[in-house]
Amino acid sequence: MILPVWTIGQKRAAGVLSGVIAAAVGIALAVGELPVRIAQIWESVLGLAAKKAVPAIVMDIASMVIQCSVIIGFISVAVMFMVWWERKVSAHMQSRLGPMETGGWHGWAQTIADAIKLLLKEDIVPEHASPWVHFLAPVVTFVPAFLCYAALPFGDKTISVDLDVGILYIFAISGISVLGIIMAGWGGGNKYSMLGGLRAAAQSVSYEIPRVLSVVPILMIAGSMKLTAIAAYQSEPVSWLPFLPKWFIFYPFIGQVSFLIFLICSVAETNRTPFDIAEAESELVAGFHTEYSGMKFSFFFLAEYAFVFLSSGMTAALFLGGGSGPLLPSWFWFLIKTFAVVFLFLWFRWTFPRMRVDRLMEFCWKFLLPWSFVNILVTGAWLILR
Amino acid sequence: MTPASLFSTIRTHISDIREIPAPEAVAGAPAHEGKPYRDPLLFVDCPASKWLDLARFLKEDPQLDFDFLLMVTAADYLAPAPKMDVIYLLFSMKHRHKMFVKLSVPREGASVPSVMGLWKTADWQEREVYDMYGIRFDGHLNLKRILMWDGFTGWPMRKDYVHIPDRYDD
Amino acid sequence: MTTEVIKIKGADLQTEEMILNLGPQHPSTHGVLRVILKLDGEVIIAAEPEVGYLHRGTEKLAENRTYPQMLVISDRWDYLSAMSNNLVWCLAVEKLLQIKPPEKADHLRVIMVELNRIASHLVFFGTYGIDIGAYTPFLHAFREREKILDLFEEVSGARMTYNYIRIGGVMADLPADWVGKCRSFLEWMKDRFPEYDTLLTGNPIFQDRTKGIGVLSQAQAITYGVTGPNLRGSGINFDLRKDEPYCSYEKFKFDVPTGANGDCWDRYWVRIQEMKESVKIVEQALDGLPAGETNAKVPRILRPPMGETYAQIEAPRGSLGIYTISDANDKPYRVHVRAPSFINLTMLQEILVGQKVSDVVATLGSIDIVLGEVDR
Numbered sequence: 001m002i003l004p005v006w007t008i009g010q011k012r013a014a015g016v017l018s019g020v021i022a023a024a025v026g027i028a029l030a031v032g033e034l035p036v037r038i039a040q041i042w043e044s045v046l047g048l049a050a051k052k053a054v055p056a057i058v059m060d061i062a063s064m065v066i067q068c069s070v071i072i073g074f075i076s077v078a079v080m081f082m083v084w085w086e087r088k089v090s091a092h093m094q095s096r097l098g099p100m101e102t103g104g105w106h107g108w109a110q111t112i113a114d115a116i117k118l119l120l121k122e123d124i125v126p127e128h129a130s131p132w133v134h135f136l137a138p139v140v141t142f143v144p145a146f147l148c149y150a151a152l153p154f155g156d157k158t159i160s161v162d163l164d165v166g167i168l169y170i171f172a173i174s175g176i177s178v179l180g181i182i183m184a185g186w187g188g189g190n191k192y193s194m195l196g197g198l199r200a201a202a203q204s205v206s207y208e209i210p211r212v213l214s215v216v217p218i219l220m221i222a223g224s225m226k227l228t229a230i231a232a233y234q235s236e237p238v239s240w241l242p243f244l245p246k247w248f249i250f251y252p253f254i255g256q257v258s259f260l261i262f263l264i265c266s267v268a269e270t271n272r273t274p275f276d277i278a279e280a281e282s283e284l285v286a287g288f289h290t291e292y293s294g295m296k297f298s299f300f301f302l303a304e305y306a307f308v309f310l311s312s313g314m315t316a317a318l319f320l321g322g323g324s325g326p327l328l329p330s331w332f333w334f335l336i337k338t339f340a341v342v343f344l345f346l347w348f349r350w351t352f353p354r355m356r357v358d359r360l361m362e363f364c365w366k367f368l369l370p371w372s373f374v375n376i377l378v379t380g381a382w383l384i385l386r
Numbered sequence: 387m388t389p390a391s392l393f394s395t396i397r398t399h400i401s402d403i404r405e406i407p408a409p410e411a412v413a414g415a416p417a418h419e420g421k422p423y424r425d426p427l428l429f430v431d432c433p434a435s436k437w438l439d440l441a442r443f444l445k446e447d448p449q450l451d452f453d454f455l456l457m458v459t460a461a462d463y464l465a466p467a468p469k470m471d472v473i474y475l476l477f478s479m480k481h482r483h484k485m486f487v488k489l490s491v492p493r494e495g496a497s498v499p500s501v502m503g504l505w506k507t508a509d510w511q512e513r514e515v516y517d518m519y520g521i522r523f524d525g526h527l528n529l530k531r532i533l534m535w536d537g538f539t540g541w542p543m544r545k546d547y548v549h550i551p552d553r554y555d556d
Numbered sequence: 557m558t559t560e561v562i563k564i565k566g567a568d569l570q571t572e573e574m575i576l577n578l579g580p581q582h583p584s585t586h587g588v589l590r591v592i593l594k595l596d597g598e599v600i601i602a603a604e605p606e607v608g609y610l611h612r613g614t615e616k617l618a619e620n621r622t623y624p625q626m627l628v629i630s631d632r633w634d635y636l637s638a639m640s641n642n643l644v645w646c647l648a649v650e651k652l653l654q655i656k657p658p659e660k661a662d663h664l665r666v667i668m669v670e671l672n673r674i675a676s677h678l679v680f681f682g683t684y685g686i687d688i689g690a691y692t693p694f695l696h697a698f699r700e701r702e703k704i705l706d707l708f709e710e711v712s713g714a715r716m717t718y719n720y721i722r723i724g725g726v727m728a729d730l731p732a733d734w735v736g737k738c739r740s741f742l743e744w745m746k747d748r749f750p751e752y753d754t755l756l757t758g759n760p761i762f763q764d765r766t767k768g769i770g771v772l773s774q775a776q777a778i779t780y781g782v783t784g785p786n787l788r789g790s791g792i793n794f795d796l797r798k799d800e801p802y803c804s805y806e807k808f809k810f811d812v813p814t815g816a817n818g819d820c821w822d823r824y825w826v827r828i829q830e831m832k833e834s835v836k837i838v839e840q841a842l843d844g845l846p847a848g849e850t851n852a853k854v855p856r857i858l859r860p861p862m863g864e865t866y867a868q869i870e871a872p873r874g875s876l877g878i879y880t881i882s883d884a885n886d887k888p889y890r891v892h893v894r895a896p897s898f899i900n901l902t903m904l905q906e907i908l909v910g911q912k913v914s915d916v917v918a919t920l921g922s923i924d925i926v927l928g929e930v931d932r
Contacts, residue, residue: 090692095695095696095699096695273689274761276689350691350692351690351692351755352689352759352761353688353756354689354761355761358914359765422861423651423652423862423882425651425863425864425865425866427866453779454781456894457879459892461881461890462890475877479778479794486866505779507779507780509902510898510902532607533607533608533931535608542613543616
């Protein structure tokens with residue numbers, strides 16, 4: 001094997017990348033644990049409000065509004081980064097470069113430019129479309145994604161609302177976006193996009209079942225549905241294998257099967273290749289979002305990437321230990337693990353061809369579902385015998 | 387089988403056919419063009435009425451076994467005598483021999499039996515001959531234009547074809 | 557109320573056939589092709605391809621072009637493998653003229669045609685991947701193709717319409733370092749085949765979508781006049797390079813891959829193996845490249861004697877043939893192109909019946925047609 005000789009451009013890129021990583025680590029260490037900082041900031045704001053005699057209810061509403069805006073801001077930035085990253089990752093896998101111009105260094109501002117372009121595009125509503133359904137479909141697809149972020153733990157105790165039934169809430173609300181897909185297919189007024197929408201809905205609904213069932217062993221072992229509790233359970237030191245952290249993914253058989261089923265079902269839920277018949281261009285039946293243009297079209301992709309981040313975040317929280325890790329603050333570890341799983345999602349898209357619709361459904365019902373039941377049985381047996 | 391033995395086998399079944407001789411040198415042609423080219427394959431001339439019979443024999447006879455129809459095409463002649471030739475090139479996958487069959491048809495009202503029932507590849511190739519030359523194929527299940535657009539008038543490959551201006555001309 | 561529901565369920569449902577148009581503009585039809593599908597639910601009951609969108613009348617043009625001028629037009633039939641088109645035209649004219657090109661010209665012709673076969677099959681590989689949904693192999697295939705096109709550009713000056721193979725031999729001798737570059741390309745290419753196997757050939761999703769789909773039986777293949785990798789995919793070992801060798805192909809050792817079942821997978825697999833065999837042939841041709849002339853003595857104004865002939869070669873898509881009638885003029889009297897893609901496309905009418913709609917794209921892609929050849 002011949003060691004590659006680095007060109008000037010590659011050396012410069014490596015330098016910038018290491019600089020960015022070093023800066024990120026530095027900022028993370030400086031900020032420290034988020035709940036502490038947020039508590040400090042909120043204390044000072046409350047103090048200021050008390051001086052100005054602002055009623056308490058206004059401060060409660062203000063806190064909710066601030067949390068919502070922070071989450072929307074975070075989702076937007078994360079999605080922008082993910083779109084850019086996908087283009088770069090896919091380009092390098094295909095021996096080409098990807099965005100290079102917009103914004104200077106490796107086209108980092110490409111997504112911002114694309115978002116502005118989409119905002120300025122004409123919004124075309126087809127004549128045969130039902131206007132309200134057509135209008136509401138992108139909203140119904142995106143809002144559940146945003147709602148689920150409320151229960152996602154971004155580290156130790158860094159969570160917007162620490163629900164007792166956190167996982168159940170996330171699974172339930174993310175299921176509502178299937179309705180948005182059907183509405184999109186119907187609202188187009190085009191029989192082929194209707195068929196595409198129905199296929200996508202069938203796929204989403206089918207893959208939800210093994211997804212939920214694959215998480216049940218985790219709930220059985222951790223004994224709680226609170227995502228923070230599950231993440232905390234994984235950060236305890238290990239007794240039976242000293243060097244391995246007690247992440248659920250390392251549990252023999254149960255951890256790996258759950259992880260794989262959850263990962264595959266998440267890829268199917270978010271309509272990513274190899275399960276992307278809903279949006280595939282080279283298939284015969286048009287996708288469910290054919291009749292959308294401009295901002296409404298970008299809403300669907302915002303929703304898709306938001307769900308990708310959400311699923312990756314859940315995978316990190318459930319299987320990879322959430323925020324646990326040495327030295328660096330927990331929210332930083334959580335982001336690293338989440339983006340590692342996002343990378344897997346991107347990798348799958350550009351490696352695998354698409355599955356045919358009937359094979360896809362067969363795979364779910366005849367393969368994933370029985371294995372998730374087996375998984376639950378094995379977990380139960382282990383818990384009893386332990 | 388050699389061309390000679392092919393011809394004799396076919397002759398026993400259909401006596402109407404004749405072997406097409408090599409072309410003769412054109413009188414008064416320049417000296418450097420040399421002798422006329424004689425292709426080693428067998429060229430056979432058959433009347434249009436006997437074509438279906440001959441085709442069936444060529445396909446089904448076990449010694450000949452021409453199961454592969456390579457090519458169907460046509461040629462238009464105005465001189466020395468006006469006629470059109472429909473040309474078939476047959477091949478046997480088993481015996482690996484080839485032969486040509488030519489049918490001479492008049493330029494107007496020409497009609498040839500279709501061999502679509504024997505070799506399915508004749509379907510589109512006969513449609514192309516119809517489209518380009520105007521020769522009708524009896525028994526063809528779907529004889530309509532294939533390369534030119536459906537409302538086109540005229541037979542483009544004929545030697546006396548003159549383009550009739552249509553809606554695609556400026 | 558429940559009895560009412562049951563009554564409605566028991567009544568005969570009126571089902572209608574739906575006509576679905578895979579229109580001339582579609583990302584997966586590899587050109588302007590229209591396929592009219594009659595569906596009964598998800599199952600296809602009839603399929604009719606409609607061609608002619610790219611018809612340029614080359615056979616009529618031929619009657620007004622001299623023999624060397626026709627060479628330029630021949631590039632445009634199967635524009636992905638223009639060297640093969642040039643070769644078959646030159647072979648037809650050389651048959652009429654009864655001249656034989658020198659040995660070096662034969663070797664050079666073989667090298668160019670086999671490199672072109674690799675380039676053409678790479679396009680098939682990439683676009684078939686996209687049809688099935690794998691976007692990455694396309695980029696890799698075209699990266700390899702760029703290297704081949706660079707080689708062709710050095711030797712002929714063009715990337716698509718080469719016009720390198722001329723009547724009597726080839727256009728010119730190879731540039732000084734061309735052999736070295738070609739050899740390094742072949743080494744690079746040999747390393748890529750395991751990559752392609754991992755990416756696409758060995759992928760279970762890909763195999764699932766192509767095995768058992770679009771089965772063409774041997775009897776169907778013969779009656780539809782199918783040639784090339786489509787015929788060999790059905791198991792019939794017929795390759796003009798071995799059975800009726802031209803251009804000194806009998807000197808080179810190579811295998812002819814054949815499939816077992818005649819499904820889309822077999823046709824795909826045959827083409828991948830053919831690429832490997834082509835690499836072998838080019839290596840042998842480069843090793844044995846003789847010295848000498850690259851062109852036979854051909855008069856300036858070509859007037860072949862009276863006569864007619866049929867010349868055929870094994871083009872990447874099938875057996876490409878030229879039937880030409882000469883009347884001792886400098887322009888041919890009649891030229892007919894026996895285009896393999898045109899004839900292979902007819903099999904679509906039969907193999908699509910009974911399949912599901914989602915398999916249309918996979919089946920059509922596996923026939924590997926080029927519309928320039930279908931319509932001429």
